[in-house]
Amino acid sequence: MARDRRFAEERLFRGLMIAATALIVSCLALILLTVLAKGLPFMSLDMVTRTPQGGYYLGKGGGVLNAILGSLYLAGGATLLAILIGLPVALYLNVYARPGGRFVAASRFAFDVLNGVPSIVYGAFGFTLMIFFGLRASLLGGIIAIALLILPMMARSMDEVIRLVPRELLEASYALGATRWETARRVVARQALPGILTAVLIAFGRGIGDAAAVIFTTGFTDAVPGSLLRPAATLPLAIFFQLGVPIPEVQGRAYASALILTVLILAVSLAARLLSRRLTRHVVK
Amino acid sequence: MKDAIAGKTMLALTLFAVLLVLLMIAGLYLKSRPVLSSHSLGELFFSTRWRPFRGQFGFLPFILGTLWVTGVAMLIAVPLCLLTAIYLSEYAPARVREWVKPLIDILAGIPSVVFGVWGMLVVVPFIKDTVAPAFKVFSTGYSVLAGGIVLAIMVFPVIIHVTLEVLRAVPSEVREASLALGATRWQTVKRVVLRKALPGVAAAVVLGIARAFGETMAVLMVVGNVPKVPKSVLDPAYPLPALIANNYGEMLSVPLYDSALMLAALILLLVILAFNVASRLVLRRVERSLR
Numbered sequence: 001m002a003r004d005r006r007f008a009e010e011r012l013f014r015g016l017m018i019a020a021t022a023l024i025v026s027c028l029a030l031i032l033l034t035v036l037a038k039g040l041p042f043m044s045l046d047m048v049t050r051t052p053q054g055g056y057y058l059g060k061g062g063g064v065l066n067a068i069l070g071s072l073y074l075a076g077g078a079t080l081l082a083i084l085i086g087l088p089v090a091l092y093l094n095v096y097a098r099p100g101g102r103f104v105a106a107s108r109f110a111f112d113v114l115n116g117v118p119s120i121v122y123g124a125f126g127f128t129l130m131i132f133f134g135l136r137a138s139l140l141g142g143i144i145a146i147a148l149l150i151l152p153m154m155a156r157s158m159d160e161v162i163r164l165v166p167r168e169l170l171e172a173s174y175a176l177g178a179t180r181w182e183t184a185r186r187v188v189a190r191q192a193l194p195g196i197l198t199a200v201l202i203a204f205g206r207g208i209g210d211a212a213a214v215i216f217t218t219g220f221t222d223a224v225p226g227s228l229l230r231p232a233a234t235l236p237l238a239i240f241f242q243l244g245v246p247i248p249e250v251q252g253r254a255y256a257s258a259l260i261l262t263v264l265i266l267a268v269s270l271a272a273r274l275l276s277r278r279l280t281r282h283v284v285k
Numbered sequence: 286m287k288d289a290i291a292g293k294t295m296l297a298l299t300l301f302a303v304l305l306v307l308l309m310i311a312g313l314y315l316k317s318r319p320v321l322s323s324h325s326l327g328e329l330f331f332s333t334r335w336r337p338f339r340g341q342f343g344f345l346p347f348i349l350g351t352l353w354v355t356g357v358a359m360l361i362a363v364p365l366c367l368l369t370a371i372y373l374s375e376y377a378p379a380r381v382r383e384w385v386k387p388l389i390d391i392l393a394g395i396p397s398v399v400f401g402v403w404g405m406l407v408v409v410p411f412i413k414d415t416v417a418p419a420f421k422v423f424s425t426g427y428s429v430l431a432g433g434i435v436l437a438i439m440v441f442p443v444i445i446h447v448t449l450e451v452l453r454a455v456p457s458e459v460r461e462a463s464l465a466l467g468a469t470r471w472q473t474v475k476r477v478v479l480r481k482a483l484p485g486v487a488a489a490v491v492l493g494i495a496r497a498f499g500e501t502m503a504v505l506m507v508v509g510n511v512p513k514v515p516k517s518v519l520d521p522a523y524p525l526p527a528l529i530a531n532n533y534g535e536m537l538s539v540p541l542y543d544s545a546l547m548l549a550a551l552i553l554l555l556v557i558l559a560f561n562v563a564s565r566l567v568l569r570r571v572e573r574s575l576r
Contacts, residue, residue: 018372155302
């Protein structure tokens with residue numbers, strides 16, 4: 001009797017678990033399919049090759065090229081800036097700092113915690129910075145805010161891959177008379193390159209998709225950004241603003257823009273996966 | 286020589302990055318000082334009156350809005366995530382695991398505005414046309430429930446990911462010992478694995494809560510944004526992050542408004558930091574004790 005109940009319970013929970021996993025996976029499928037089904041009918045070449053023309057927000061011609069380019073510039077600039085800070089940080093923690101020391105542990109802890117800070121707070125902080133430096137809403141402001149947002153995750157994931165570089169490799173390099181800087185640059189960074197690139201691409205993807213941090217800092221404009229000091233459009237905000245217009249045609253374009261953004265993100269994440277698989281071939285095992 | 290310069294530069298960059306959080310607290314605090322000095326904390330936190338044009342800044346509706354939406358999201362997400370994580374770690378064949386994990390990573394990478402679009406297209410009409418009529422009430426669909434559902438899906442990856450790490454850290458000898466004594470798998474999970482992993486699982490849930498607190502765009506698009514204290518899950522709400530994001534345009538033209546919004550950001554930051562620090566400390570302890 002007790003035995004039967006035990007196995008009934010086992011079966012019940014096993015069933016629940018499979019159902020939960022299936023539900024979570026189907027949420028992803030449902031989201032992707034909804035965006036595809038709603039966005040595809042409004043997709044056109046104009047959407048990706050033209051900027052909003054006069055009367056665009058009333059349903060007239062044009063596309064969201066301004067937002068696509070704006071997002072790419074923004075995420076690209078932010079990723080570059082974050083690499084400039086994040087890579088040295090990850091190298092420092094693994095090559096220069098005392099291994100297993102307090103400083104290393106505290107830094108990793110700080111990045112984990114920072115990674116949990118929401119993007120709206122980075123946006124608000126970026127806004128206070130901009131007021132402090134007398135900057136207006138601009139591409140540069142957005143780049144700084146997004147760079148700060150993606151820095152913790154980038155530094156931490158680079159740190160994780162660099163940590164996996166075998167200690168012996170460093171020691172072999174030192175034994176050949178290399179300095180720590182040469183070792184960091186020529187041995188460690190090269191060995192960890194695939195992982196580093198994956199970290200960069202993932203951070204880039206997060207930069208493209210973020211809306212809350214750019215809302216204060218980057219502004220919005222219908223023109224393709226021509227200068228770091230001018231406002232720039234971004235895809236997430238273009239989606240948001242178009243959805244707010246009560247004209248079916250414009251809302252449809254919001255769905256199409258959401259489709260563009262989703263495809264962009266999926267492409268970046270796919271590239272990250274393929275790249276890391278391909279580049280591992282050149283790594284000393 | 287070059288080595289020393291590189292080392293110093295890297296140390297400086299590391300210190301900058303680590304101290305970023307203090308810089309953020311200081312920056313937001315400086316900006317929120319005007320409203321803090323002209324209003325008492327009690328008024329700011331416990332008043333429901335939000336009339337920026339008359340200089341009244343009561344955050345209570347927004348704080349409660351955040352708690353309602355997060356609460357609903359957690360009620361949905363926690364059981365589903367625990368079941369999924371346990372399945373992936375204890376039951377699923379390797380092939381299933383290899384398929385499901387990348388899918389969860391993809392879910393984590395979807396931008397929040399896309400979640401918002403999906404929520405407006407699917408969740409909001411579902412609540413308006415199906416859920417609300419079933420309870421014989423009227424709802425526009427833009428509600429706490431809509432925010433909670435969308436938010437739940439957004440925190441799935443966080444909770445599942447961290448729970449999986451925690452479960453993986455439980456040594457397999459523990460399971461084998463229990464199975465050898467004749468316990469079923471579920472009994473082993475329930476009485477042995479989960480008991481050992483409990484602090485870590487709690488930390489995973491707290492990380493999920495912290496994530497939910499700060500989520501802005503998706504929630505803002507489906508939650509209705511009415512600055513009143515919600516009375517049911519079918520009422521609209523107005524969480525703190527939505528308040529900040531929605532009013533960036535007008536805040537500079539009303540005195541103290543920008544200061545109040547920066548205070549909102551500071552509150553969010555401090556609460557989320559506390560949650561993150563607590564759960565990360567627990568996770569670190571768990572990792573060490575199980576190793």
